[in-house]
Amino acid sequence: MTDVIEVNNLTRRFGRLVAIDDISFTVHEGEIFGLLGENGAGKTTTLEILEGFQKPDRGSALVLGHNPYTAHRQWRDRIGLVLQESDFDPVHTVTETVSLFAGFFSHPRAVDETLALVGLTAKAKERVGRLSGGQKRRVDVALGIIGRPSLLFLDEPTTGFDPIARADFWTVIEGLRDEGTSIVLTTHYMEEAERLCDRLAIMAKGQIVAEGTSSTLISEMGATTLRFELPRGLGLDALRAITGIDFVLRDNLATALLGAELQSVLRRLMTWAESTEVHLHRLEVLRPSLTDVFLGATGNDR
Amino acid sequence: MAAAGYPISAIAFYSGGLTAYGLMLGTFTSVMVAVVGAREAGWLKRFRASPMPPGAYLAGQIVFNVIVSIALVVVMMATATLVYGLRPRADAYAAVLAYTLLGVFCFTAIALAITRVMTTDEMASSAGPFVTIALSFTSGVFLPPDLLPHWLVTASNYLPLEPLAQSLQHALSLRVGSVFQWHPFIVLGAWGVAAFVAARWTFTWQPLRK
Amino acid sequence: MKGTYAIVLVAVVVLVRLALRRRRRRGPSGASTTHVTTSESAREGTHNVVALVCEREIRQRVRGRMFRAATVVILLGVGAAIVIPSLRHSHTPTERVGVVGTLGADSRARVAATAASLGVKLHVTSLATRAAATAALDAGTIDVAILNGDSLVVKNPLPPTSTSSATQFVRGVAVALGVARAQSAAGLSSRQIATLARATPLAITSVHAGKSGRAADPTSIVGVILIFIMLSQYLGWILVGVMEEKSSRIVEVLLSAVRPIQVVTGKVLGIGLVAFAQAGIILVWALILARIVGSNLIHGTAPWALASILVWLVLGYSFYCWIYAAAGSMVERQDQAQTLAFPLTLPLIFGYVISLTTASSGTAAGWFKVFAYIPFTAPFAMPTLVGLGEATWWQFSAAVAIDVVCTIALARGAAVVYRRAILRTGSRVKIRELRSHSH
Numbered sequence: 001m002t003d004v005i006e007v008n009n010l011t012r013r014f015g016r017l018v019a020i021d022d023i024s025f026t027v028h029e030g031e032i033f034g035l036l037g038e039n040g041a042g043k044t045t046t047l048e049i050l051e052g053f054q055k056p057d058r059g060s061a062l063v064l065g066h067n068p069y070t071a072h073r074q075w076r077d078r079i080g081l082v083l084q085e086s087d088f089d090p091v092h093t094v095t096e097t098v099s100l101f102a103g104f105f106s107h108p109r110a111v112d113e114t115l116a117l118v119g120l121t122a123k124a125k126e127r128v129g130r131l132s133g134g135q136k137r138r139v140d141v142a143l144g145i146i147g148r149p150s151l152l153f154l155d156e157p158t159t160g161f162d163p164i165a166r167a168d169f170w171t172v173i174e175g176l177r178d179e180g181t182s183i184v185l186t187t188h189y190m191e192e193a194e195r196l197c198d199r200l201a202i203m204a205k206g207q208i209v210a211e212g213t214s215s216t217l218i219s220e221m222g223a224t225t226l227r228f229e230l231p232r233g234l235g236l237d238a239l240r241a242i243t244g245i246d247f248v249l250r251d252n253l254a255t256a257l258l259g260a261e262l263q264s265v266l267r268r269l270m271t272w273a274e275s276t277e278v279h280l281h282r283l284e285v286l287r288p289s290l291t292d293v294f295l296g297a298t299g300n301d302r
Numbered sequence: 303m304a305a306a307g308y309p310i311s312a313i314a315f316y317s318g319g320l321t322a323y324g325l326m327l328g329t330f331t332s333v334m335v336a337v338v339g340a341r342e343a344g345w346l347k348r349f350r351a352s353p354m355p356p357g358a359y360l361a362g363q364i365v366f367n368v369i370v371s372i373a374l375v376v377v378m379m380a381t382a383t384l385v386y387g388l389r390p391r392a393d394a395y396a397a398v399l400a401y402t403l404l405g406v407f408c409f410t411a412i413a414l415a416i417t418r419v420m421t422t423d424e425m426a427s428s429a430g431p432f433v434t435i436a437l438s439f440t441s442g443v444f445l446p447p448d449l450l451p452h453w454l455v456t457a458s459n460y461l462p463l464e465p466l467a468q469s470l471q472h473a474l475s476l477r478v479g480s481v482f483q484w485h486p487f488i489v490l491g492a493w494g495v496a497a498f499v500a501a502r503w504t505f506t507w508q509p510l511r512k
Numbered sequence: 513m514k515g516t517y518a519i520v521l522v523a524v525v526v527l528v529r530l531a532l533r534r535r536r537r538r539g540p541s542g543a544s545t546t547h548v549t550t551s552e553s554a555r556e557g558t559h560n561v562v563a564l565v566c567e568r569e570i571r572q573r574v575r576g577r578m579f580r581a582a583t584v585v586i587l588l589g590v591g592a593a594i595v596i597p598s599l600r601h602s603h604t605p606t607e608r609v610g611v612v613g614t615l616g617a618d619s620r621a622r623v624a625a626t627a628a629s630l631g632v633k634l635h636v637t638s639l640a641t642r643a644a645a646t647a648a649l650d651a652g653t654i655d656v657a658i659l660n661g662d663s664l665v666v667k668n669p670l671p672p673t674s675t676s677s678a679t680q681f682v683r684g685v686a687v688a689l690g691v692a693r694a695q696s697a698a699g700l701s702s703r704q705i706a707t708l709a710r711a712t713p714l715a716i717t718s719v720h721a722g723k724s725g726r727a728a729d730p731t732s733i734v735g736v737i738l739i740f741i742m743l744s745q746y747l748g749w750i751l752v753g754v755m756e757e758k759s760s761r762i763v764e765v766l767l768s769a770v771r772p773i774q775v776v777t778g779k780v781l782g783i784g785l786v787a788f789a790q791a792g793i794i795l796v797w798a799l800i801l802a803r804i805v806g807s808n809l810i811h812g813t814a815p816w817a818l819a820s821i822l823v824w825l826v827l828g829y830s831f832y833c834w835i836y837a838a839a840g841s842m843v844e845r846q847d848q849a850q851t852l853a854f855p856l857t858l859p860l861i862f863g864y865v866i867s868l869t870t871a872s873s874g875t876a877a878g879w880f881k882v883f884a885y886i887p888f889t890a891p892f893a894m895p896t897l898v899g900l901g902e903a904t905w906w907q908f909s910a911a912v913a914i915d916v917v918c919t920i921a922l923a924r925g926a927a928v929v930y931r932r933a934i935l936r937t938g939s940r941v942k943i944r945e946l947r948s949h950s951h
Contacts, residue, residue, distance in 0.1 A: 051351060052351075053347070053350075053351075053507075053508060073353040074353070076351065076352060076353040077353040079351070081348070081351045081352075083344060083347065083348065083351070085509075087343040087344050087345070088343075088345070089340075089343075089345060089845070090845070091844050091845065101352055104352040104353050104354040105352070105353055106353070129844065143348065312869060316865050320861060323854075324854045327850070327853060327854045327857075328850070328851060328854055331850045331853070332847045332850035332851050335846045335847045335849075335850050336845075336846070336847035336850075339845065339846045339847060370851060374854070423846045424576070424578070424752070424756065425576075425577065425578045426846075427748075427752045427846050427849065427850060428576075428578045428579070428748070428749070428752070429578060429582075430850065431744070431745065431748045431850075431853065432582055432585075435741060435744055435745065436589070439737075439741070444737070444740070444861075444864065444865075444868075445737070445868075
């Protein structure tokens with residue numbers, strides 16, 4: 001498998017603020033790679049360097065084998081972009097806007113086909129200025145894919161979409177991946193990342209704090225939650241004596257985050273409950289989610 | 303009215319001066335506003351991200367402004383000749399066309415160079431007309447220059463609007479001699495080239511307000 | 513004279529009140545139900561809304577960086593325009609003359625007389641040779657050299673249009689010495705020459721007694737220029753402001769609570785108040801500076817001429833603001849607004865040009881007087897006529913009345929255009945929603 005993006009020790013500063021602090025990662029051909037992080041974590045700066053808008057202070061980035069900052073137009077011909085903020089010339093219709101950009105690329109997708117892909121066929125003759133926010137975002141996506149890019153950057157593409165539109169969009173993105181397009185995606189929605197991304201990196205304060213497929217990240221970093229109503233007359237200390245681990249009270253429930261020790265803790269708890277005939281109300285074992293991984297990795301789990 | 307050492311009719315003075323004013327207002331302000339607006343809205347960044355050659359955008363701006371400016375000049379000349387009885391020599395129209403193109407080039411370049419310091423299109427759309435009208439009062443557009451202090455007129459000779467207005471007035475009122483003067487080409491050309499060089503260094507496709 | 517202007521003022525107030533009352537009774541175009549019932553509280557509500565929109569506009573303007581920067585630039589410019597001439601005036605320029613060869617006492621007297629008539633000091637030095645004179649000219653130690661009393665040498669050619677005292681002095685000396693040479697060549701006695709030197713032009717009388725021939729009227733010129741600059745700047749704000757609000761969709765939020773006419777009225781009122789506040793600051797600043805440096809800015813200016821300039825500034829703004837607001841509501845982009853700005857300015861420019869020409873010439877032609885009653889040109893033409901003393905109080909009031917009536921009609925038209933233009937950009941649901949609100 002070849003790499004479409006190779007990032008080595010990339011650093012970018014704005015004055016005294018370190019936006020990106022020595023990050024390295026690779027994106028393989030034909031995969032969807034997700035960049036997750038809070039606002040200000042450095043996602044957009046990273047994307048802007050990869051897209052050739054900014055020059056790194058240190059380190060290197062190779063995108064489709066070229067330095068994006070000095071790359072030629074032929075390189076741009078193979079790149080598609082959906083920028084975070086978008087606004088269009090309001091006086092042109094959707095078709096006019098998309099056709100204009102189709103003219104910039106050497107092998108553009110047909111305009112009708114593109115509009116159908118993003119679900120804008122009904123709005124083709126509408127002026128862009130009169131579209132709703134979600135519809136404008138679809139125009140953005142249309143402009144991103146019009147040139148049949150081998151590599152597509154999506155910066156928070158589904159912000160402002162309703163749930164149905166988002167599900168439609170996921171189908172479109174998966175379709176593009178199946179055609180062989182490599183995709184780099186930033187998002188705030190964990191279910192989006194979990195559903196779409198083959199691999200992902202979580203950024204915090206300019207650094208990559210976790211990287212891998214979502215299932216490995218979850219199994220490596222995610223903790224299973226065990227919780228139940230604290231039986232009457234039982235304290236947290238007593239519970240510790242029974243199970244051997246610390247519990248905390250959260251929402252009136254005795255709660256513990258467990259890794260590999262889950263099975264032994266459960267066995268001890270159940271044995272104790274059977275023998276003392278205590279009924280554990282609202283007993284739950286919760287599967288770890290990407291959200292837990294994200295909150296843990298970015299230091300927001302407290 | 304003696305504006306440049308030879309008698310100039312009021313209509314030649316105002317039609318020449320107002321054409322220069324219209325050219326500056328139309329080109330300078332609208333290029334500045336269009337570029338800053340497009341940049342702050344993110345359109346420029348989007349263009350930059352596509353394989354569109356950067357020169358295409360510039361060419362588009364210039365072609366659009368040349369068309370609008372020629373339309374403006376045609377209307378101005380038609381009004382001046384048909385309604386106000388201006389009777390310039392036939393070759394004056396060639397000179398007017400040449401000066402129009404020169405003006406569009408120069409003011410487009412200056413506008414592009416200034417976009418870097420304009421952070422919003424709102425700022426550009428108030429600064430443009432402000433500068434234009436201030437300059438036009440010192441440049442023999444709305445006032446005959448003999449009403450102004452001498453040092454102000456001398457200073458204006460080296461700013462782009464005065465040579466343009468003066469050469470248009472000259473061409474439209476001339477009876478003998480050449481309708482072409484060399485000094486507007488030098489002054490406006492120098493401004494234009496300097497501004498283009500400055501624009502090449504300072505121009506940005508990314509929104510400044512973020 | 514004061515009495516007549518008081519009458520004009522009362523007439524304007526009465527007219528405005530009449531117009532307002534009629535409007536109230538009928539309700540404006542696109543009337544809302546609250547207006548037809550004309551309850552006192554409903555009217556209060558309307559005024560409140562306009563005041564709110566207006567206040568918002570003022571806040572937005574005054575906080576703008578560009579507004580503050582422009583005000584400072586104008587204040588500096590006005591300051592320079594007042595202070596610099598007074599500084600230059602304070603020390604009289606000196607003309608330095610180099611004399612090569614001989615120059616008769618009579619010729620010397622004539623050179624001195626020329627300098628005196630121009631109010632410049634004279635400094636004469638003797639130079640040995642022509643070469644020395646050339647060197648002195650090049651070095652800038654003398655301004656003009658007189659060679660043997662029969663030719664003058666200067667460093668650079670004299671600009672034909674220049675009216676500077678230096679140029680006038682050289683021209684004056686050339687004429688004076690030329691005449692002296694001709695007189696001595698004619699062999700006149702010194703008594704005859706002295707008689708010739710005292711020659712005065714004959715008096716001219718006309719058959720028909722007329723108004724005393726007036727020179728250019730400086731108050732009108734300055735007034736017309738002021739009105740033009742201020743109108744073209746502040747009206748531009750309206751054009752851009754209305755367009756911007758429309759494109760940013762703020763207006764949709766506003767219109768869900770407020771009727772279109774209230775939004776436009778608030779907007780032009782707000783911009784107008786900021787504009788006149790800025791103009792007021794500039795004027796006060798100019799007067800204070802002028803007082804400090806001791807130049808007489810409004811010395812000899814008739815108070816009514818000044819009053820009519822201010823009245824027509826307000827009337828001109830009130831009239832044109834509706835045209836610009838309507839135009840602004842029809843464009844969709846900043847650069848379109850800029851392309852539109854010049855054609856929209858043309859009526860202003862026309863009024864300005866004819867008025868400036870008239871004020872400079874000192875007499876108003878018959879056709880010019882017609883333009884003083886047309887609202888497009890009246891803001892320039894009427895103050896010019898007042899400045900020239902060619903408008904009676906009833907002519908002035910007639911022009912004001914015509915202007916006020918046309919302004920009201922224009923405001924209604926503009927509100928209709930504004931409403932249609934704004935609604936056209938909204939989505940479909942919005943249109944129906946707003947229609948049901950307004951009918």
